[in-house]
Amino acid sequence: MEIAERIRLGFQRQRKGQVLVSQDDLCSSLLFILDGEVRINKKSDAHNYELNEWTSQPLVLQPESLFGLSTRYTRTFTTETAVHILKVNKDAVRDILFYYPTFRINFLNLLSMRVQLANRQLWRPAASDLPLRFVQFLSSRCLRPAGRKELRISMQTLADELLTTRLNVSQLLNSLAQEGLIELKRERIFVPSMEKLLMGKV
Amino acid sequence: MEIAERIRLGFQRQRKGQVLVSQDDLCSSLLFILDGEVRINKKSDAHNYELNEWTSQPLVLQPESLFGLSTRYTRTFTTETAVHILKVNKDAVRDILFYYPTFRINFLNLLSMRVQLANRQLWRPAASDLPLRFVQFLSSRCLRPAGRKELRISMQTLADELLTTRLNVSQLLNSLAQEGLIELKRERIFVPSMEKLLMGKV
Known part of the structure; x- marks a missing residue:
């Protein structure tokens, strides 16, 4: 595969119970979960509550953290089972992966969709119920x-x-x-x- | 300029009082306001209220509408003075502009920043005041x-x-x-x- 020849792809296996990235860590690579289950945790800004989510779907960790104003993760990702991950550092994403139209379009679709969904939520009517x-x-x-x-x-x-x-x-x-x-x-x-x-x- | 040779750049002058794009229009090009003042209007989903904003800063109209789930504008942009605009159709954006690292990084920064800001707002504590x-x-x-x-x-x-x-x-x-x-x-x-x-x- 042409891409694999040009960039060093960091395939890794992680054991259960490993913290992959922590909330507020600097995001310097694009991390893909290929299989296995992860727990996603976020603490509120005032640290007065927190939310846990679980998913076993393939996942890319907060692609919006690679660029923009604040290149820090806003959630913590921990393995709940053994997982396979793929790590591509930011330079490789920027200089090589974006050369490929399929990757580029997928990445743009993903970010755009997140803007659209968030804005829809921000304009949602207040529920009296x-x-x-x-x-x-x-x-x-x-x-x-x-x-x-x-x-x-x-x-x-x-x-x-x-x-x-x-x-x-x-x-x-x-x-x-x-x-x-x-x-x-x-x-x-x-x-x-x-x-x-x-x-x-x- | 190399870019100008490769894509047909649609520089236009628009008179005061022109609707540039309407809320729910399909977004098929990237539209830049180069100078002049525009009014940005959005109606709530239930059409029970609406918001107007004015800006005379250079502006790109909802770049997140070019890709993603729903490629429709969610706001209406109307000229309040004469304005100069630049229109680049989606194919040219996708196939040519993204070839240029500066454009690509600016576009990714812009979308990422919008995801980050929206998510910060979604996690904002409720105000009792x-x-x-x-x-x-x-x-x-x-x-x-x-x-x-x-x-x-x-x-x-x-x-x-x-x-x-x-x-x-x-x-x-x-x-x-x-x-x-x-x-x-x-x-x-x-x-x-x-x-x-x-x-x-x-």
């Missing part, structure tokens, strides 16, 4: 609107974020738990399937 | 957080969007008007300087 507001809070923070998620947050912080009372949040979460859409643990809200939560509440 | 909530509502919908803006919205729609009452919105707007940060007309909120409003309230 509390369950919908909770689902929007969660989905607008997810990298992908599918799979299982875990929100680590106190009742009071969630109440503040949803502009409501602690009592209302407590009732909301208990009702969602009874519907089987979430599972509640101490300061942890586990969503077995984001698809189901979205279908049930949007 | 109503003036700040209003400023966030406005700034998250602006293409640029500077210059003059006009929001055409009813008191009730704004109250719904800010999750508060019509009375609270009315008091908020009157107080901002007294501070000279906004000017009120019937169903229109005019912001002479978004910078000042942001400095005063964020």
Whole structure:
């Protein structure tokens, strides 16, 4: 393969439980997860809550962090199983990969799609309905609107974020738990399937 | 200039009051405003409010609309003065302009920056303070957080969007008007300087 001849491709196998990149790390290469499962974690700016997502789909880690204003990762990626990764450093991406129309178009499509989706979310009407507001809070923070998620947050912080009372949040979460859409643990809200939560509440 | 030899560059002069592109138009070229003033309008999805922005800075119209999921403009751009524009069709952008590292890097930086800024906004903490909530509502919908803006919205729609009452919105707007940060007309909120409003309230 012509590309493989021109750039040193860093194929690696990583064991379970390895941190691939950390939130706030400088992004100096494009990292592809080829197979295996990863956990994606992000802490809020005030460090008062955090979100975990899991995915076993092939994935490129935050391609928008390679260029732009702030070339730092905004999430932490940890392996949940053994994974195969491919690492291409930034110079090679910029000088060689972009020479290939297919890569270039895929990269541009990916970034453009992320701008489009984010802007659609920013213009979304406010939900007066509390369950919908909770689902929007969660989905607008997810990298992908599918799979299982875990929100680590106190009742009071969630109440503040949803502009409501602690009592209302407590009732909301208990009702969602009874519907089987979430599972509640101490300061942890586990969503077995984001698809189901979205279908049930949007 | 080498680029100019290879692609047909569509330099044009447009009179005042011309619609350059409309919200929902298919984006089939990259359009640069080289000088002059344009008004940028966006209607909310439910068509219950709209936002106007004005800028006289050089500008490329929604480069994220050229690729991705939905290749349609999401805003309307109208000339407020005579302007000079440069139009490069999508094929030429894709096949020729991307051949030039400077163009490529600028384009990637621009898209990446927009993903980064939008994601920062999506993770912004909810403001319990109503003036700040209003400023966030406005700034998250602006293409640029500077210059003059006009929001055409009813008191009730704004109250719904800010999750508060019509009375609270009315008091908020009157107080901002007294501070000279906004000017009120019937169903229109005019912001002479978004910078000042942001400095005063964020």
